[in-house]
Amino acid sequence: MKTILGYLRDFIRRPRFPAELLFGLVVSGIALWLNESWGGERTWIDGSATQSLRLLKYLALYGAAFGGGYLFQMALYPKEPALRLPQLWVGIAIAVILFSVRAWFQPFPLIQNRIAPEYQIITWKYIYNGAGPLLLGLPTLLFWAFSGDRRQMPPYGFSMRYASLKPYFGLLALMLIPLLWAARQPDFQAMYPRAAHLNLPYQGPYNTLLTAGYEVLYTLDYVVTEFFFRGFLILHFARRVGEKAILPMCIFYVVIHFDKPIAEAISSFFGGMILGVLALRTRSIYGGIIIHVGIALIMEALGLL
Numbered sequence: 001m002k003t004i005l006g007y008l009r010d011f012i013r014r015p016r017f018p019a020e021l022l023f024g025l026v027v028s029g030i031a032l033w034l035n036e037s038w039g040g041e042r043t044w045i046d047g048s049a050t051q052s053l054r055l056l057k058y059l060a061l062y063g064a065a066f067g068g069g070y071l072f073q074m075a076l077y078p079k080e081p082a083l084r085l086p087q088l089w090v091g092i093a094i095a096v097i098l099f100s101v102r103a104w105f106q107p108f109p110l111i112q113n114r115i116a117p118e119y120q121i122i123t124w125k126y127i128y129n130g131a132g133p134l135l136l137g138l139p140t141l142l143f144w145a146f147s148g149d150r151r152q153m154p155p156y157g158f159s160m161r162y163a164s165l166k167p168y169f170g171l172l173a174l175m176l177i178p179l180l181w182a183a184r185q186p187d188f189q190a191m192y193p194r195a196a197h198l199n200l201p202y203q204g205p206y207n208t209l210l211t212a213g214y215e216v217l218y219t220l221d222y223v224v225t226e227f228f229f230r231g232f233l234i235l236h237f238a239r240r241v242g243e244k245a246i247l248p249m250c251i252f253y254v255v256i257h258f259d260k261p262i263a264e265a266i267s268s269f270f271g272g273m274i275l276g277v278l279a280l281r282t283r284s285i286y287g288g289i290i291i292h293v294g295i296a297l298i299m300e301a302l303g304l305l
Contacts, residue, residue, distance in 0.1 A: 069248025192303030
């Protein structure tokens, strides 16, 4: 635990950290306020007239969040040539495109009128969560293989060389207090447990098996998210810009939580920053997977309780 606290202490003691933190909090706050004011992501993106427009909105949203974070770093560090490298901005564009396609993918038209109504939601969840490794995990892995990163590191954080997992379980235990508070909020109770929103038939013969399968895919989606955000967005970009890769990732991470309870969305900035620092220093995402998956399962359990 002392080692982890040391990593975080060194990060926040950097001379320009207060400016990064203020910018990140202001931008994230404005983004969350606009999202709430416009009726949420489900209204102003998913309500688009066409699927092409919906994809363009995701590209604009994620491009503004991730690319905007790097534009701010350019202004904050005007003498840093790495922030102006074309290769860096190509990587930014690829990251935005990959996650936009992941968010845009909508399997419901594929199952409508093909699946019994009482099993449509669970089928949608299976396809959507199962698509994460294919639409996001696999392309990210291919980018690692063909970008030159393969010669520099294992696949974006899948390494235990410099990491010890024991402290992460301590961090997870510390998260219980804020999670217990969040579990009492109406928006949390309306969303969790997510398994309660599968609309399976009452006393259906396969309910337990289908719910267990959903939880497995739901958990796997968090692993893919950690691989993308703390693996790719930190370890790839840090090869050129070092710790400056953390702030843009945090802002990007906030906007993918637009459909979550507001307390969870706000905390995602700080959670993303902590996990980003740890991934950068340990070159591993295993600890982040423990925290991320652990919190997700705890929220499911608290929702049930």
